Amino acid sequence: MTSPTAATGDTSNNTSNSTSAGALQGRHALVTGASRGIGAAIARRLAQDGATVSLLGRDRAALEAQAAQLGQATGQLLVCDVADAASVQAACAELPTVHILVNNAGQAESAPLTRTSDALWSRMLAVNLSGTFHCTRALLPGMLSAGWGRVVNVSSTAGLRGYAYTTAYSAAKHGVIGLTRALAQEVAGKGITVNAVCPGFTETDLLAESIAHITQRTGRSEDEARRTLAALNPQGRFITPEDVAHAVAWLVGPGSAAVTGVAVPVSGGEVS
Ligand SMILES: NC(=O)c1ccc[n+]([C@@H]2O[C@H](COP(=O)([O-])OP(=O)(O)OC[C@H]3O[C@@H](n4cnc5c(N)ncnc54)[C@H](OP(=O)(O)O)[C@@H]3O)[C@@H](O)[C@H]2O)c1
Structure with a gap:
């Protein structure tokens, strides 16, 4: 599955350019x-x-x-x-x-x-x-x-x-x-x-556990559960x-x- 972040093309916060080297x-x-x-x-x-x-x-x-x-x-x-x-x-x-x-x-x-x-x-x-x-x-x-x-x-x-x-x-x-x-x-x-x-909803182990819980409880597929949660974010992706x-x-x-x-x-x- 394409990662929602990749789909938006917005990874600007992930680059080292966003750091303020030395500020701290x-x-x-x-x-x-x-x-x-x-x-x-x-x-x-x-x-x-x-x-x-x-x-x-x-x-x-x-x-x-x-x-x-x-x-x-x-x-x-x-x-x-x-x-x-x-x-x-x-x-x-x-x-x-x-x-x-x-x-x-x-x-x-x-x-x-x-x-x-x-x-x-x-x-x-x-x-x-x-x-x-x-x-x-x-x-x-x-x-x-x-x-x-x-x-x-x-x-x-x-x-x-x-x-x-x-x-x-x-x-x-x-x-x-x-x-x-x-x-x-x-x-x-x-x-x-x-x-x-x-x-x-942020892409971490904690989210993976929540998705596993949803699939187990509801019978939905992992992709379905991920899409449902990502859709709560108007940007259509996980944080x-x-x-x-x-x-x-x-x-x-x-x-x-x-x-x-x-x-x-x-x-x-x-x-x-
Ligand atoms: N992921 C999301 O969707 C999301 C959304 C909103 C807010 N948050 C919040 O963001 C924070 C980080 O979440 P995450 O998604 O990065 O979770 P994560 O990947 O599960 O990481 C949780 C971190 O907390 C540590 N931890 C858990 N229980 C602890 C305890 N009792 N004492 C000390 N350390 C403990 C874990 O290390 P050990 O298990 O090795 O101790 C791990 O380093 C949490 O407060 C979470 O509620 C997450």
């Missing part, structure tokens, strides 16, 4: 969920822009593979579950000041509300919402001391609108936007901005991880200091 020189970034997908693209982009990038995830081997791609731009590797407050606190205590925190680690599981178990509900909130809280609480004191910081939370279009069968995920991602708006107000006078990005990384780079880069408390859709116009 001297900055230390931590990207959670950096071993693959959107987080890996954000880590690559921040490294290209000059930051030293520490990587957090649960799988050491996957983080090491990502670090090998970043080379000398790699900071530290944090093997940790963001849902576990104590391990986040302990892992972050080892880090030098983090100037840029990208809370990207997340999981998406779907079920009709009446089949949403307590475990599924708790898992979605723990990883997507509490994980964002744990990492931010651990690293905000360093930003406050430095008098400069950038927090970007990866929410979702599911944080701005509803999709059937995603109540737990959607509640968590709406919560991430609430956290973003409130913290932005709290630290507005302290040199710290707090924003969210809200990707639409790329690099599209999201570009928005994050803009929010943390020079010139965006006045932008705080916003939730930026990266969705080809699906939500605006």
Whole structure:
């Protein structure tokens, strides 16, 4: 099947021309969920822009593979579950000041509300919402001391609108936007901005899992399921991880200091 991105011919965000080399020189970034997908693209982009990038995830081997791609731009590797407050606190205590925190680690599981178990509900909130809280609480004191910081939370279009069968995920991602708006107000006078990005359906392992779930539940073919989801984006394609990384780079880069408390859709116009 032709990739929807290729079909549009629009890969402008994937070229190295879009980087602002050196713009983040001297900055230390931590990207959670950096071993693959959107987080890996954000880590690559921040490294290209000059930051030293520490990587957090649960799988050491996957983080090491990502670090090998970043080379000398790699900071530290944090093997940790963001849902576990104590391990986040302990892992972050080892880090030098983090100037840029990208809370990207997340999981998406779907079920009709009446089949949403307590475990599924708790898992979605723990990883997507509490994980964002744990990492931010651990690293905000360093930003406050430095008098400069950038927090970007990866929410979702599911944080701005509803999709059937995603109540737990959607509640968590709406919560991430609430956290973003409130913290932005709290630290507005302290040199710290707090924003969210809200990707639409993005070509990653997480999307592949969602498509597998749809085919299993509905009997639709993989191509049919992909077409249905891509059609939700008025550009008729899936978002790329690099599209999201570009928005994050803009929010943390020079010139965006006045932008705080916003939730930026990266969705080809699906939500605006
Ligand atoms: N793909 C989409 O369509 C889409 C759309 C909107 C928003 N998003 C959001 O974008 C973010 C990244 O998604 P993605 O599509 O790139 O997913 P992905 O390819 O599945 O990657 C998820 C990343 O998060 C890490 N992770 C998962 N659970 C974790 C935990 N408990 N503690 C620490 N790390 C954890 C994973 O590494 P390990 O498993 O090795 O820990 C991996 O690095 C998520 O917040 C997701 O909700 C995705």
